[in-house]
Amino acid sequence: MKRIASYALRMILYFILVAPLLLFIAYAFSTRWFFPQPFPIEWTLTTFQRAIDDSRTLSSMAQGIWIAVLVSLLSLILALPTARVLGLRKFRGRQLAWLLLFLPTVIPPLAIGMGLNILFLRIGLAGTIAGVVLAHIIPTLPYTIFTLSSAYARFDENYEFQALALGASPWNIFFKVTLRMLAPSLVVATLFAFLISWSQYLLTLLIGGGQVITLPILLFSAASGGNPATIANLSLLFIAPPILVIAATARQLNQHGNEIREQY
């Protein structure tokens, strides 16, 4: 009896967690679903197709992806040397370094965005993709650094010494040995950075100033409007990358995710 109750509760929990997705699908792929019908009756792909074909949707998605890719790359490049030092070396001021590097997780994006808005307006980066990319790096960097530093902490430098002794050049060592051994964490760090950038709303709004439009911005204004089908379609497009990412890294995320959460 207890087992049945437990099973039922668990199913309810899972259902609640999946419900939003189901709702979006219901709205996105149905037509003429009005109040007070409890369930959609007519299914169609036309609304979804129309949403995808819409040039604004496509361009905002493209911009979002492009920005996220740039952000991930830059984040990685900046994070690698940082993470190496933090993960492998003990030095005075290490605590301070950690604190400074993780400041972005404490200071609200609202404040950061507002200040940067003025700064970028002054130096001409406002409303540009470069400006948005730069802004996005701020929230992604701490996570990238943290993921990679954990990987480095578990990394044995002797492998590099071994390669050196065997005659490899520094570039070779880095690309053929170090990066390959860090590969799983590299993937996780990159995907995290991508996700964070992809989901950014406020920073893009404040820096992009209406000229750089990504999917979340489109979605937000659609949601303030009211056509559920459009909203649902855009939402599905918006959450597609996060779902794919989570699915791809589920296991690794378990370990890393907990560490990152606990890092605070």
Add this chain to the structure above:
Amino acid sequence: MTTVNINSLNKTYPNQPAPVLKDFSLSINDGEMVALLGPSGMGKSTLLKLITGIERPDSGDIQFDGSSILNVDPNKRGAVLMFQKSYLFPFLTVEDNIGFGLKVQRASPETIRGEVKRMLDLIGLPGIEKRKVGQLSGGEGQRVALARALVTNPKLLLLDEPLSSLDTEVRMNLQEAIRVIQRELGVTTTFVTHDLGEAMAMSDRMALLLNGEIVALDKPETLFHRPRSMAAAKFMGVSTFLNGDQLPVKCEARSLSQKLFAIRPEHIRVQKDGCEQSLQGVVSDCVFRGEYVEYQVAVGEMSVRARMPMPAQMFSHGEQVHVRFPAEYLFEVQN
């Protein structure tokens, strides 16, 4: 102050073909300390789990003072366990840890404080009530764990290799401490170990476990000097077994050629010259081990392992020697 009767316990785990405990029976007398000795994975830990109620047996019974405890809730049985790791609650101080068993019985704070103090005196660590668990050394931690187990006056104390993770010297100290405390409190105790020396040092009786069954159960001295079966003898470090007709000519025991005899390595004599009661052999190994010298001698097809206390003669590999089995140390074993 409890008599424990374990009757015909059987337990098989679902993903294993062989039973982990087979018709296991054991009686522990009031206030007695019984050691369960055996290689790892032989069912010793399972037995403790069955007694404490973490697992249920497939069949059989466990009785405390004559009444079965199988239907008593695990937290009400009065069988308290001590593990290899102390598992002291890290978020509680030493005194809160020790007092835990009393707190869940809703004892008054004054009672708890008094009992904790008494326990700390007993384990030889007075005054550390307010210390944090993380500040204790390995030996201290285990002592506190012992105090925590004993404060509730358990019916049965179960120790699951509690000293295995400690350094040798700490281990020795704790062996003595546990023995003394157990005797003073008169707590019926059983403890599990794979260390022969530890089992002999601490127990009133020893049970040798092989494949889920008890192959021998007796006082340590008896088991050491006169194990009754070959399996038990091997357990106790005997490696030399001789049939009656393998014995040297002049031995009286030769007439009992159908019987099997054994002798401890410490009693075998390795000497240069022969005598009437010796067999010839060739030294294959001779190792200096500090307090004694260990010899490996090939006698015919047998390889005999002997130990002689220092000062003893060292022989070189291949040297011809004689091996003597003094009749007073030969004893009979069953196969």
Add this chain to the structure above:
Amino acid sequence: MRDKSIFTPWISLAPALTVILVMLGASLFYAIAESLGFISVIGQGDISFSAYRATLAADSEFWVSLGFSLWISITSTFISSVIALALAVWLSSRNKESDTLALNWNLAFPHLVFAIALLLFLSQSGLFARWAASLGLIAAPDQFPILVRDRFGIGIILSYIGKEVPFLTLILLSVLRSQSIRYDVVAENLGASHWQRLRYVTIPQVLPALLAGDLLVFGFIFSSYEVPALLGVGYPRALPVLALRFFLDPDLRARSEGMVISLIITLIVILVAVISLRIGERQE
């Protein structure tokens, strides 16, 4: 090992540190400058505290929004904690990977999307309203209670609960799954009943992590914009929403006030972070 001078680590740290510190520093500088009326988009002005006075004036909307934001943050955090605790204790008895997967799945949804989903569920013409109508409970959309875009922030609170419960649960689960199983056995062995184990062993174990998580969640909710912007109404507005509205106002004075509010929000969040650090240090 290799002998390196003490300066080398900082060279490796320099790129990331520079980027972060420069941008944060500049952002902070301009934020303060604008709040003081000193620098703005148009040009320079004189340092003036008028924006501060206006914001902190007794009749300013700031106080209303502050109260509203505190209400949302505290309520959401509290309710989420209670549910997360119960959930974590329940799920820790079974070590199923599907549980963590399901919870992680929820984490993948950005807050914005979850809020939107809630909108579709709970609005007066949303899914639940339609179900109520088809069950005959209501006849027209406006008979369905206002649960989103309401004056009490119910929709906002629900949205945050829906996202923070899985987050907190995962934190608690990671604590419970690491060692606590053994402690639970030990406690039972020493005579503790089910509820006693919960009270004396399980909860003390997760309390530090829960507290840290709560402060983190509180700070996040307090300073977050998207959800109250989407699910809130014109009055009362959450503090971040107020700040942004003012900031985007063409009127210079309003902009400065927006900055002031934003700085106050930042101050409060930093305060919460410091408190959390202090508590964390005291645990050691």
